Amino acid sequence: MERLSEEKWSGYAAWIAGVARWALEEEVRTTPKPGLVDLGSNGAHLDMNAALFLKSAEALEPYFAQAAWMGMSLNVSPEALFTLLRRWGKWAEREMYTATGDVNTHKGAIFTMGVFCAAIGRCVHDGNMDMESIRTLEQQMVSKQLQRELETLSQREAITYGEKNYCRYGSRGIRGAAINGYSEVFEEALPILKEGKRQNKDWNRVKLQVLITLMSRIEDSNIIARRDLPTLKAVQQNMRDFLAQGGAYQETAIEKLQRMDREFSRKNISGGGSADLLALTIFINRITEELEIQPIAETGWKIGYALNDTTLFKRYIMLRYMVAASVMIAVILFFALFFICNYYIVRPVFDLHRQIAFVTSGGLSKRIHMERRDEIGSIAKVINTMLDHQMEISYRMLHTQQDLYEAELKEKENELRILENQVNPHFILNTLQCICGIATTYNAQEVVDIATAMGKIFEYSLRAPENVTLRQEMNIVQEYLEIVDIRFENRFIWDMDIQEELLDARMPKMILQPLVENAIYHGLEKKGRGIVQIFCEEGEGGLWIHIWDNGAGIEAKKLEKIKEFLQDEREMHRISMKVKRIGIANTCLRIKNFFGSAYGIEIDSIEGSGTEVTIHMSLEREERDQSRFCQ
Secondary structure, three states, rough: OOOOOOOOOOOHHHHHHHHHHHHHHHHHHHHOOOOOOOOOOOOOOOOOOHHHHHHHHHHHHHHHHHHHHHHOOOOHHHHHHHHHHHHHHHHHHHHHHHHOOOOOOOOOHHHHHHHHHHHHHHHHHHOOHHHHHHHHHHHHHHHHHHHHHHHHHHHOOOOOOOOOOOHHHHHOOOHHHHHOOHHHHHHHHHHHHHHHOOOOHHHHHHHHHHHHHOOOOOOOHHHHOOOOOHHHHHHHHHHHHHHHHHHHOOHHHHHHHHHHHHHHHOOOOOOOOHHHHHHHHHHHHHHHHHHHEOOOOOOOOEEEOOOHHHHHHHHHHHHHHHHHHEEEEHHHHHHHHHHHHHHHHHHEEEEEHHHHHHHOOOOOOOOOOOOOOHHHHHHHHHHHHHHHHHHHHHHHHHHHHHHHHHHHHHHHHHHHHHHOOOOOOHHHHHHHHHHHHHHHOOHHHHHOOOOHHHHHHHHHHHHOOOOOEHHHHHHHHHHHHHHHHHOOOOOOEEEEEHHHHHHHEEEEEEHHHHEEEEEEHHHHHHHOOOEEEEEEEOOOOOOEEEEEOOOOOOOOHHHHHHHHHHHOOOHHHHHHHHOOOOOOHHHHHHHHHHHOOOOOOEEEEEOOOOOEEEEEEOOOOOOOOOHHHHH
16 A cells, blocks of 8 residues: 655645644643643553654654545545545554554544544535534544444454443444544534633643543543443543533642542543544644635635644744844944944044043053054154153152151051050959959859950050060960860860970060961861961071961962062051051061061961961070060
8 A cells, every 4th residue: 555645745635634643742732631641641551651642643644644635536435435544544553553662542543533634635625614514524434334333243253442342331432423423522522622712711721621521421432441331430420520610720620630640540540532532623623713615706616725823923933033133134234334433443533532531630650552653643652751751750759748648657656556555454454353253253164264364365465575485475375275165165176386495485475376366266267176286496597486277278369468468568567557456467567576577477378278377586585675675
């Protein structure tokens, strides 16, 4: 049996086949369907899914085109047309099984949709494109043959599910629906579909309403074959109850249908016959809406045309893309011309004007950059020469003013320090002693320990001479670490290794405590636990005191800035005067003032691994003149 070539089934046959395929795809996309394959569930079918149905619909499209072409071209009776069509139906079944891997996805649709494709093809040929003509022709094609098959079924063995159901229950299934002209489709399903579209209801819910109506009415042989006749009756009653509650248009319809889908899948219930008739309803509705046949006056001829909104929409989209592409090309050309004019004509003049305006407003460090050999370039060179002279004079004046300002600022700072030192700090010590006494009364030992340690640190900071020993500094560090242990509940480990002979080394006071505090605050506190090590080493260059922690470390860029900062005494002095706290700038500056510029602080760190701060100072054990520490 030769397959119809694509050249022959172009035109009406191809369009009818395309609509048939689209209707089968729309049936699959209808979601959720109780017990049936849809986009969200495989229903009661373990061997099927939505992708398989779409593949099957694609494989059947040539068969639908063949059926439509036969209806239009073969000059035979409707009954003979049905006989020929059934032979092609066997071929279509083989194509379906090949595409799906021997899974029956559309066997019922091959019969139903094939018959109506042929009937519509014959109606196109006859020029009678209305639903009643299509229905009448379908009945003329199938009624006699199917009735004879049912009457003679007792004389042969039942093969299909429909035949077995008829022998057991008397249910005529799809054959009965075909003999009756698919009354459920034409008299109930199609009006519901058209009314839903007229009211602009959600397309998926409209299809679900049609499906539920069909399941409540037809004798679905698929349900009987999978279960039994009482199950079919129960399903029909469930669907009637669902429709009575508002059907697919009720607010909770989707949730109810999803629960029904899970129940049907568990009980192996699948209304495949109803799904085929849903596809048929969608197919006939679109055919009758889009295909028109009108008589031509005084000729006896008729003209037919299909208003395919999909094709029209695709062409509209193509036209829109072409217009958009044309506009974009025009815009690109416009900007290209604009760029050329701007770059070679407008931009040099504008750039010269902008640079002149900038330098005349105070930007002495800027120069006009015009790599041109014309008059504009000459003007730029003259202006740059003038700016060089002006900048030289301005720098001289600026340095003079800066020196005068710094001298005045230092004088003001010294006056401020004298005033600050006049403040009597005894009330702070008295307050700490008061707190300690109250804490002792209430047996708050931790508060007593903290207040005592703070009092010692504060008294050392105020009353100790500027020139102290390493031993005194380590004692203050011990007091501070006792406060840290109380605060952080001994989560940190302290490791101090100082040789006895180095403990008499002289140094400025309050050098170690701020650096240890930095190690805890910026390093260990961020990680929650860790170690701080303090150790010394003596060398030819003096004494090195190392404070190491395994805390959070410092980012590479930030570390580089800190290193540059520690090399700039001028900047450190400015920061120490501006920020009134003992930080790394103040500490490093005091070491340099005490021992000389060759000494100070070095810092190394690896982000995420820890930080090491190294104090480099001269090793001196003799008593020094205290007057040098009066800053």
